[in-house]
Amino acid sequence: VKSIVQGRYTPTINQKRLKLAKMMYDEMAGYPNEYVVRILSYFLRKTWNWLYPYGIHVNEESVSPVLEAAKRGPLLLTPTHKSHIDSLLVTYFCFKNSLPIPFVTADEKLNRFLVGRIMKSCGAFFLPRSFKDKTDKLGKILFQQYISCLLMRGHSIECFIEGSRSRTGKVQQPKVGMLKRVVKWVLNKHQTVFVVPISLGYDRIVESDSHLEVLSGSRDAKKFAMSLRSLGKTASWLMNVTCFGRVDLCIAQPINLRVFLRDCVTSLTTSSGSSKLESKTNKGIVKYLAMTVGYQALYLCNRVSIAEPAALVATVLLSQTKRGINRNELKSDVMWLRNLILSHGGRVANFSPEYIEVVLSLILEPIVGENKLVKRHKDLLMVDLYSPEERMELSLYVNQIIHLFVEAGIISLVLYKQYKHDAEHAYPPKEYHHVQEEQEEEPLHEQRFIPVKDLIEDVVFLSSLLKLEFVFCPSSALKTTIDSTLLLLEELGTVEWGPSLSDSEEQDMGDNEEEDRVGEGKRSCVRVCSTREAQETYLFYAMIFWRFLDSYWLVALGFIYLLPDRVMTESSFISRLQRTGEKLYFEGQLDLFEAISRETLINAVSLFIKWGIIEHLPIEGDQKGGNVIPGRRVLRLVPDYQDEEELEALVSKIEEFRKSLKAYRSRRFLIRHTSETRDSIVIVKKDAKEMQSSSPPPSRARTRSPLPVPRMRRNKDEHLSSVERNPSPAPKREREKAKPIALSSFSSPFIAIDPPSACPPDFSLDSPLPPPETTPLISFLESRNFQSQTDFDSRTDFGSLSEQPN
Template structure:
């Protein structure tokens, strides 16, 4: 962020309203390629964009150039497969409906239907059965054709995409006034990979994180400007509303349902479309997290579309494709205000045209900039083969080779070796979490995230301007030391960048004037937590260790009283790592290795002191003298990052304790969503009563993740309706009620909680809190309790319609599964 400090990051190219330009690099020029020496850099220079009010003639001239397709605007020879021509949609539709896999599935479904009807005695002769089979096949083909028509993108008009590009850039430039930034070296690498993929007729599969609707707009704009074939973008059909839906579909949107609900025709049709795109070498884009993150941090991967992509490779219908993880970061996200409403339990409003048009209020808001970063592309087939080989070498799961079919799947041919479904699942999960890790590695931290993080990790009410700048410089240094990236602004100094960030954050940060020094404070902590959460992944190991050490440090006394024995530390670190394996992506080297690295790093930073016994084994860990002298500011920083999540899990645990049935009720089920709503209501109450320190702890996503974690542990059992007509039900598992196991589990969370200013938790779950939980639970039982899984179920669903979904408890010292190793 200052020109004095060297950096290994590449210079940026700004997609700005005025022009595209190369930023001065922050490293000596001899270490970087000459930005004007490559064809790619030269082709990124464009004419000025102007506002109509400022220069109407230049503005109208620019529109004319776009409409006529002058120069790069023509988009005549993009790198990749040919798109935007009359008849493209019909050709793609034909390819999908002619899929051998789809035809085989429709024939199978028709045959199954006829067998059922035959069993009902509806056919008197074989001729009638054959005729009925043809009728059902025709009906299913018509259904598939209708699905395809509503699903596929329609790259038909080059004039349309030229105009769409111009409109989108104008809107983006007015909203994000500092432009869209990309790394020069990354886009050079991307273009070279695109050329290679195009020559081999292979697809680029963009897998971005998802925080805003701007994500897919910005990536389409970048691909257009760089001369790459636009990707087909997977989008939820909730965006397919009048006017907007057709616009998006002609710009590259592929609309799919949020849930397929066992619809085999729909599932097979989606698979056939994915096959058609990837086998034809068309670029593809889907969001690894599924929906938008409402909390700011990466969500767990969704495996729906990834599963289709993997099956295309495993079946041999697609030989290979290139995976490109993409990180999109914002100074300010348009939707954060709406996200807060959702997280606080206010029902989400369905997208519609009026809301879309009314969003024009965001234009000209000067919301800063967007930074898009591309991880180095890698071969999907190479990754899959390496994962399968790894399983074979480990010998943990039997594999019947070949798992990958090299010759392509014919009619009725299995797409995956069914003898090894565990291998397929393992490859799929590894793929999802590798992409998440790659996104984290290339993400840049924006100035607004730095400001939000500092403001939410201070003990005082506010912070002076000079101290804010100092702490931001400290945080920037720590991020870079951890291998992270911080967005730079040419030669602008830290103070200037902070001022810009405060301007973008606007009313989220308060300013107190008339004091000896300009002082800032967090006004809307809930919204600011969105930007803080964009940083936490870099320090997750340190936060877990700090929270584990806090169990002793909060007891006070002299340094000897605050020492933490290694085994005690290891136990709590293991527990917290397991607790948050659904929240964060942890390093994959194993608990002991990761803990050792983290302790060594904290000791090198002079935050802690590690003392070994005579055998060289770690005996205990304690705060360093230097850390005590500086008021524990580094240690507290790590604690402040994780405390809201610890408090959210504690809140969920206390709420579940309130759902222990009263004496005389042996088995009581409650609506799962109502139980989560009850936990949120309890949290709001406890926050205002002073028993919870962080209002962010009551957010819907954190509570939902905690309930999921408790289900995996076996603390709660969840029943789901097979038909989907009734809501999921839950109950507290009897084994956890007996002998105080649930109490002990909640206590284990509580000992790492932050003690309040006016609260000292002699007993982590006080009598008052338990009484509130009991009261809320009793009201829930009375309102909608279900005994034996029957009473209170809407529609009178019986037990036979419900299935129990229970995850096996995991051992504390074992592998943490899909989220990587603990800590």
């Protein structure tokens, strides 16, 4: 600590500064104790045998490369993060396999009382507050030098590059705070670090109930994690539910970080990537490289992950269109899904059909709990009686295997759009559409061929829309990914090709002829096969992605609350969207309750900010307009999207790929409803109007009045006594810099922007607004084609390598 302060500040050490540095170091640093680790491993072994009676499975062949890498340099373990016990499992694994005990990054809120001391004795080190708040350079320097010292001495480090726990069950986008420091050390010291991606798969997650409450918006994530009520509830639940199935710890091939970074820099300095390298500063290059490493590590985690039996059973239960299913049919569907995963190159846990009954009785059907994921009626399993919360919990298991079907799912959504268009025009009078009322499944018929050129255009849009939800395949061009996916679907018998292009069409294509080649020969059109197996397969692909489309559609629909010229805090906006989603669900305008998942709605808001549809305003505590706490941002629509027609165009664009609503198959429902999109917009407009009329007048930011404000004081004898005047002088009318909006001024979720004479300085309509980054939606879709995103810190399109990290 003394050398850090002496080297970074002044040769003469300030004793007060040194004392502060020592205090911060003591709060941050960990000191592994071998005896504590041995004692803890004994209790952990007993705990694992109790919680996971079907074992913790590790592929022995994947351990040998890690042992070899540990002899050549320090290890950076990057496991997926789904539960609080992830770090315990990884530490226990290292101890049992004679690997170095890693230093584990931890949140400072866990550094409390005896728990913090035990965690430090096991190797945990905590992020300092000043580093997280970005207010003091000393915290950053201490953290950077601490990481450098650990790597210089050859210690292993375990960090969760996803940041917080994934409450949705799937892998999140990487956070590069820790990776930037490791990359900087490798570039400066010319030494290597081996990145070890680790995937942790659970049959049942211990904190599933708490994840569900956070996703549904019933409790705040930070408050709920620290509440004694949640700890007591989890403890009592563990005493009754003692079977959580099995755990699979899968290890990918270690990445030599020095070689990987050298290849990335080489690709950036080529003729195609030189412009990217020149346009970035040193910090930008380090961040770009760290982001590339993060995506590569998470992609490898997905590749080596194993599909758990509970995830397969939950997926089959949630995808049923009937009211019930017997056990034999359930086992048959689970084995079908298992074979489908294997055909997509995935890995499935080795289990027998008899283990499915174990999953039903001991894992998905808890002894105590609010939700009942298995509902029995004689020999049948009732799948049509799930409550909205139970459907959301089942979706957490589906998300564990959703990364295996991303490419096929996006293409299936495009094919479903074509079917939906044909079905809507099959019965021209809307009132006669009720003839499908008795049909539970989609009608079986031959679909029209869709041109590959149009399919690629829709795939680009969907991949841009969902790019914050999934980790796409790196180092793969968009056209190559689409070609390989279509060939796979053709091998599975799901799609078939149409006739080849005619001579006149080939001449019209000109130079684009090679772009429409898929596989062998010229194939310009594709459609879903008319067999029942093909229809069921492609609808299954689309089914597991519809809830994400509904979430983004719900956010686009919720922009009506920001009309005209209104602002809302992001937390209030997300809460309002969840209440609106519940209302639309019970009104029949939304079939999938899982669409109100809080994490997905937050991702959708972040995406539309990147698209330039909404923006956030600075608030008190904001550091020069950046690094704003996500829950405290104040949102408003950009001027180009203040027009209602632009918002309706965005909603209609996403609506094209959504699932057809069940309610519109009923004649009674069609008496009062005509259009899915129009009816939903009417409901949201009515709700927004009611909120505006019922909300109190908007509060203003704290500003002084130019005149002295009278103040009344009560007296014991008189009801009202004399008037005192405020002695404070009046401030100047003209201010050089506008004061940021105080968060406490938002007493209502709606803040109307009044004329300049009565509004705060930030809301002045006289001041020019910055030009928007994007054009309105209609020209945005036609001209940009969603291929011009060049932000290296945002996820690029599905399969697109020209804009994607290597």
